[in-house]
Amino acid sequence: MATVDHSLEILAHKLDLHHRLSDDDKQATLHLPQKIRRLEAQSYVLREGDRPERCAILLDGFSVRHKLTGDGSRQILAINVPGDALDFQNMFLQESDHNVQMLTRGVVAEIPMQALQELVLSHSEIGRAILITTLIEASIFREWAVNIGRRDARTRIAHLLCEFAYRLSAQTMRPEELYELPMTQEQLADATGLTAVHVNRVLQALQRDGLIERERRKIRFLSWEGMRDVGDFNPRYLHARDLAA
Amino acid sequence: MATVDHSLEILAHKLDLHHRLSDDDKQATLHLPQKIRRLEAQSYVLREGDRPERCAILLDGFSVRHKLTGDGSRQILAINVPGDALDFQNMFLQESDHNVQMLTRGVVAEIPMQALQELVLSHSEIGRAILITTLIEASIFREWAVNIGRRDARTRIAHLLCEFAYRLSAQTMRPEELYELPMTQEQLADATGLTAVHVNRVLQALQRDGLIERERRKIRFLSWEGMRDVGDFNPRYLHARDLAA
DNA sequence: CGTACGTTTGATCTTTCTCAATAATGGTGG
DNA sequence: CCACCATTATTGAGAAAGATCAAACGTACG
Numbered sequence: 001m002a003t004v005d006h007s008l009e010i011l012a013h014k015l016d017l018h019h020r021l022s023d024d025d026k027q028a029t030l031h032l033p034q035k036i037r038r039l040e041a042q043s044y045v046l047r048e049g050d051r052p053e054r055c056a057i058l059l060d061g062f063s064v065r066h067k068l069t070g071d072g073s074r075q076i077l078a079i080n081v082p083g084d085a086l087d088f089q090n091m092f093l094q095e096s097d098h099n100v101q102m103l104t105r106g107v108v109a110e111i112p113m114q115a116l117q118e119l120v121l122s123h124s125e126i127g128r129a130i131l132i133t134t135l136i137e138a139s140i141f142r143e144w145a146v147n148i149g150r151r152d153a154r155t156r157i158a159h160l161l162c163e164f165a166y167r168l169s170a171q172t173m174r175p176e177e178l179y180e181l182p183m184t185q186e187q188l189a190d191a192t193g194l195t196a197v198h199v200n201r202v203l204q205a206l207q208r209d210g211l212i213e214r215e216r217r218k219i220r221f222l223s224w225e226g227m228r229d230v231g232d233f234n235p236r237y238l239h240a241r242d243l244a245a
Numbered sequence: 246m247a248t249v250d251h252s253l254e255i256l257a258h259k260l261d262l263h264h265r266l267s268d269d270d271k272q273a274t275l276h277l278p279q280k281i282r283r284l285e286a287q288s289y290v291l292r293e294g295d296r297p298e299r300c301a302i303l304l305d306g307f308s309v310r311h312k313l314t315g316d317g318s319r320q321i322l323a324i325n326v327p328g329d330a331l332d333f334q335n336m337f338l339q340e341s342d343h344n345v346q347m348l349t350r351g352v353v354a355e356i357p358m359q360a361l362q363e364l365v366l367s368h369s370e371i372g373r374a375i376l377i378t379t380l381i382e383a384s385i386f387r388e389w390a391v392n393i394g395r396r397d398a399r400t401r402i403a404h405l406l407c408e409f410a411y412r413l414s415a416q417t418m419r420p421e422e423l424y425e426l427p428m429t430q431e432q433l434a435d436a437t438g439l440t441a442v443h444v445n446r447v448l449q450a451l452q453r454d455g456l457i458e459r460e461r462r463k464i465r466f467l468s469w470e471g472m473r474d475v476g477d478f479n480p481r482y483l484h485a486r487d488l489a490a
Numbered sequence: 491c492g493t494a495c496g497t498t499t500g501a502t503c504t505t506t507c508t509c510a511a512t513a514a515t516g517g518t519g520g
Numbered sequence: 521c522c523a524c525c526a527t528t529a530t531t532g533a534g535a536a537a538g539a540t541c542a543a544a545c546g547t548a549c550g
Contacts, residue, residue, distance in 0.1 A: 019337075048481070049481070065387070067387065067388070067391045069391060069395050069396060069477055070477040071477075073395045074395070075390060075391040075394040075395045077387045077390055077391070089380050089383075089384075092264075092373070092376060092377050092380055092487075093377070093380055093381070093384075093484050093487050094484075094486060094487050095481060095484070095486070095487075097384045097387070097388075097481055097482045097484065098384075098387055124366075124369060124372075127369075127372065127373075127376070128337070128372075130376070131337060131372070131375070131376050131379065132337050132338070134376065134379055134380060134383065135334050135337055135338055135379060136338070137383060138334075138379065138382060138383040138386060139334075139338075139342045139343075141383060141386035141387055141390060142310070142312065142322045142342070142343055142386055143312070143342075144390050145320060145322055145386060145389050145390045145393060146312045146314060146320040146322070148390060148393050148394040148438065149320040149393040149394075149437075149438030150314050150318045150319070150320045150438060151314060152537075152538095153537075153538070184495085184496060184497090185496075185497070185498095186496080192394075193393065193394030193395060194538075194539090195538075195539055195540080196496090196497085197497095197498085197499090197538090197539075197540080197541095198537090198538055198539075200497065200498060200499090201498090201499095201538095204498085216547090232314055232315040232316075236293070236294070236340060236342055237342045239338050239339075239340070239342065241339060241340070242337075242338050242339050242340075397505080397506095398505075398506070429527085429528060429529085430528075430529065430530095431528080431529095439506075439507090440506075440507055440508080441528085441529085442506090442507075442508080442509095442529095442530085442531090443505090443506055443507070445529065445530060445531090446506095446530090446531095449530085461515080461516095
């Protein structure tokens with residue numbers, strides 16, 4: 001008799017947060033066929049133009065979604081944390097329109113797209129949960145566009161740091177005051193539409209102003225309220241209240 | 246006996262494009278209870294923080310999705326064209342995270358959220374079509390973030406003009422060479438993260454370079470390939486190939 | 491221990507913004 | 521139909537945020 005592998009627990013948990021699932025739904029999720037894969041930092045999970053046959057669930061580590069422009073510059077569009085599905089989209093769309101790349105080394109569970117499609121067909125509540133996940137992701141894309149388009153460098157960086165602090169503590173509902181940013185300053189620049197040099201100067205300014213402390217990539221918020229104000233951060237767009245707590 | 250109102254035809258058609266619907270699905274869509282409402286230019290369809298009880302379908306005219314920052318500046322996130330559902334999102338999420346505002350005067354059909362929810366529950370293929378619509382919208386948000394974050398002003402404007410030309414002709418698959426832009430230069434600025442003054446200068450430059458002609462808000466492309474290249478425009482992100490043609 | 495990568499610093503340059511004034515346009519009431 | 525008013529478009533001059541270039545400095549890790 002097959003042993004149940006609990007590596008997909010984190011996915012079932014996340015879906016359950018977005019839309020309450022029955023025990024049957026959860027069991028079906030846990031029993032999806034999967035292959036565990038270890039990935040190096042910088043490796044690609046998915047490339048623009050791909051037509052993937054498997055969907056990766058991020059179990060450990062961090063990845064980003066990004067796109068490249070014609071002249072080769074990069075815009076990071078989202079940061080994925082453990083539990084995120086990296087490619088629900090291609091269950092329904094043919095060609096991937098962006099890249100997914102590991103920020104750190106990490107582990108993913110790869111699920112055959114077809115098995116996932118069958119799961120959604122036979123368990124409508126799971127389809128619902130996926131739709132809600134997708135809607136929240138879209139909301140985050142919108143907030144990022146606002147951040148990049150209409151905020152100055154200082155506000156942009158502070159906003160990103162706030163979002164990260166907030167999302168890392170989805171469970172506790174209290175933003176982390178100390179965390180390790182899994183990105184270089186260059187990646188931070190690609191996420192905010194700035195240059196690495198300018199990101200560096202802004203980080204130093206935030207530190208000089210007593211808002212944060214830094215040690216390597218560790219960020220400590222000295223004042224959550226201060227950072228929230230500087231970053232014009234209102235967590236409504238994360239729709240945490242819509243989670244089935 | 247009730248007469249069937251065909252104003253929702255455009256919605257059924259769009260959903261059908263995204264995921265082939267059965268006749269029953271289409272009929273059910275057309276029979277949704279609805280109230281036709283005429284809206285003035287600039288009027289709000291939905292505000293951030295609202296918990297709407299009806300979902301508006303845009304039947305005629307143009308609207309935008311936008312958000313305001315703490316210091317009052319505005320980022321336009323998407324342009325809606327007739328047939329677009331302006332608020333599928335709030336079928337599943339409580340609070341709206343952005344505004345929807347009319348660009349021109351127009352007409353919407355308002356459908357009670359609950360009727361829509363029941364439709365989705367009883368017609369799973371419609372739920373699928375809505376999910377696909379949502380995924381394509383999310384892809385467009387991503388491309389906009391790239392546009393705003395990593396392209397210079399000239400490229401940004403050209404890209405937006407290309408997208409508009411392309412989307413206006415979703416049927417023909419050949420971008421319109423002449424169309425009326427339903428936005429002021431200030432709105433164009435809010436969509437591209439620029440200022441109105443700079444948008445004006447860029448438009449003049451595109452005209453001087455023989456790429457476009459303008460007369461009021463009419464835009465004529467003198468060279469589609471030229472504009473496509475200047476605007477770094479690759480329509481993959483619109484996922485037109487995923488449409489059930 | 492050296493090497494590659496990431497961070498920091500300084501100087502200079504460019505794009506885009508800001509502010510302000512003028513011109514054109516369209517919609518509205520008379 | 522016309523004159524008026526509000527909105528939008530255009531122009532110019534000057535300022536500023538952020539980019540670019542180049543070099544030096546740290547530090548993790550093989």
